Amino acid sequence: MDGVYINKVSEHEGSEVKIYGWVYNKTHKGKLYFLMVRDGTGMIQSVVFKGDVDEETFENAEKVTQESSVIVYGKIKEEKRAPGGYELQVTKLDIIQVAEEYPISPKEHGDSFLMDHRHLWLRSTRQHAILRVRHEIIRASREFFDNRDFVLVDTPIFTPSACEGTTTLFETDYFGRKAYLTQSGQLYAEAGAMAFGKVYTCSPAFRAEKSKTRRHLIEFWLIEPEVAFYDLEDNMKLAEEHIAYVVQSVLENRKNELEILERDTKILENSTPPYPRIHYDEAVKMLQDMGMDFAWGSDFGAPDETALTEKYDKPFFITHFPAEIKAFYMKRDKDRPECALACDMLAPEGYGEIIGGSQREDDLNELLSRIAEHKLPQEAFEWFLDLRRYGTVPHSGYGLGIERLLAWICKLPHVRETLPFPRMLHRLTP
């Protein structure tokens, strides 16, 4: 590859260069062709003037269609009016392939059509912007934890037991026995935290939920830190610093992408810690004061979350949920044993839950009682119970849903655009 990438053309101003890419679009005006050439790193307006090029090049400029693959030669010139600030004065144009008629045109297409052509739709400016923000969220999250001496712990996808019932689990045959696809690496991350003190995961997870909402994916990615000796407040502090760090990184490093997405960045800029902490009791009262029919002990549905998020202009926590509606492994509030030391983080602007976390039950006997109450098979948890037998300590952690955070940061109407090839209830292709 002896070409120059478009995101580096400023280093070659005034020089002759060679660029490999695709024709994004083309306009024509007498003796001029304007080709917008993309190479994945950027776009550059490439001007073919009949007087400057040989006959073959001008004919090639005439021939190329949308998404045709080309090699363009020419001089880089600063041009303030051009997108990107530079243009290419073409001296030669070679065609690699004239593309067949491209199915995606600038006209409006339906969601289903675009999803069927996801492998091509990825080439659009909007999808580029979203997936580059996704990359930045993951890069910045890893940097955040790496800088704090967290150890990456890649927890297993295959798990041996259907600990919480099989209704939302994917099952597979594992050499004659049943295995299930993980819904969260948390229990394994807890073993990691007892070994390394501070750990995180970054991994796919799976839920066989028959939900068809703008917030549900069947296959999604979680980042799950778990920290020994952290209590609920330490956990929230970590979570708000993590989200603030990621949002700040996106603002700094993905400014162009947010502009392409026409994202009003005011609320992102405002998302500096501390984030409000709302006790579940208080959230219930807020909903009731808004006239909503909501009783203490219920879990928040999407409309409830949306109503709550409209009260805040930055992410916020809801804490101390009723233990009944939360997982067996959460520690109880010693002053209010009906409440779990849980903390969910909700994103504003109607987005709702992006993080679910808690302080974990670290007492062996309490945990044994919970397992019995929840009618879970104790044998499957013996290794997890060992963590409470051999030097148990208070500890906490949370799971961040990458796609939900991305949907909020980019203010997307639906999570379908948050992954290159999303998997949903009715979507397993391409």
Added chain:
Amino acid sequence: MDGVYINKVSEHEGSEVKIYGWVYNKTHKGKLYFLMVRDGTGMIQSVVFKGDVDEETFENAEKVTQESSVIVYGKIKEEKRAPGGYELQVTKLDIIQVAEEYPISPKEHGDSFLMDHRHLWLRSTRQHAILRVRHEIIRASREFFDNRDFVLVDTPIFTPSACEGTTTLFETDYFGRKAYLTQSGQLYAEAGAMAFGKVYTCSPAFRAEKSKTRRHLIEFWLIEPEVAFYDLEDNMKLAEEHIAYVVQSVLENRKNELEILERDTKILENSTPPYPRIHYDEAVKMLQDMGMDFAWGSDFGAPDETALTEKYDKPFFITHFPAEIKAFYMKRDKDRPECALACDMLAPEGYGEIIGGSQREDDLNELLSRIAEHKLPQEAFEWFLDLRRYGTVPHSGYGLGIERLLAWICKLPHVRETLPFPRMLHRLTP
């Protein structure tokens, strides 16, 4: 968490600190207890002298067992003879929990026993070292690609069709239809490369192979770059620079860990590019010259790879394999159409294949022929064929097996130690 982490004690020399951790081991000599305390970030020798502490603290020092969880208070003092160079002169010792008798003692345990106790075995110094090197391999790989403007593309785990037969595929019910767990994200990464030019994945993959060797895992992690406009040589250059970057990062940032593992680092230091490129023809001749019974057209078995690796003192490539034994999507050598433009990278010291790569077939008609020859269902590949219809370009990529690279870098006898919770033919727990 108001304590100090052990890897930061040098910043607190001469000060009173509080450390949260676990007792790794303990020795006793008259009025002195020496507790080796670990907190996941490091270990510190903590000296309890009867004359310096109250009665309760001395009794606690007597009481604590291996892996008991504790809070130790005291003054940090430089002590060249102590591991880590510092010790803690204990003023107070609080017990969180006296651990039950710990199953893993310094005596030798069998592999099966240790794997059954993997959740606890992770706390050992050797496992710490290995998993910290794993973290560094992933961190450095991502940094390598991020610095070169590659875009992270998280390819799907669920795939809709059993493209290459179901014998090594895990199958699951996906809301009434069959889905399969991915063996590689490559085909999807190719769509990514046509959109973004340069992409990479970092993701789990699955092979239902009934292999029980020191090199096989059922669930493993792959890093898969894919680059538009790269030919075979560009691809090898990228791969050797990638591996050299990772090896160098481990040498610089995980020196202590390599020492703990007693890794002779000479061969790692020697692993600078260029790496030798051996044509398959030449490799066959080498094996035959060594007196091995190997015919042109066969694939290398483990003994063949081992024999070849003994010839080199750094990683090396074998290129231009017979097309017959390679995947349908590899481009053929135009001068030798019976050979594929493939490049595997083998690690020295008997480790063998760590990377498999190739230039991809970019011609629509050639690819259609291959699909027919391999008796693959064309319909399942229509989206993949679209990449050859709409601006096809030469492109190349490879897959790096993280666990195999880690096994070589640490010179491990078996891949079972390369993941926190490995999944193997007879191992789905804990």
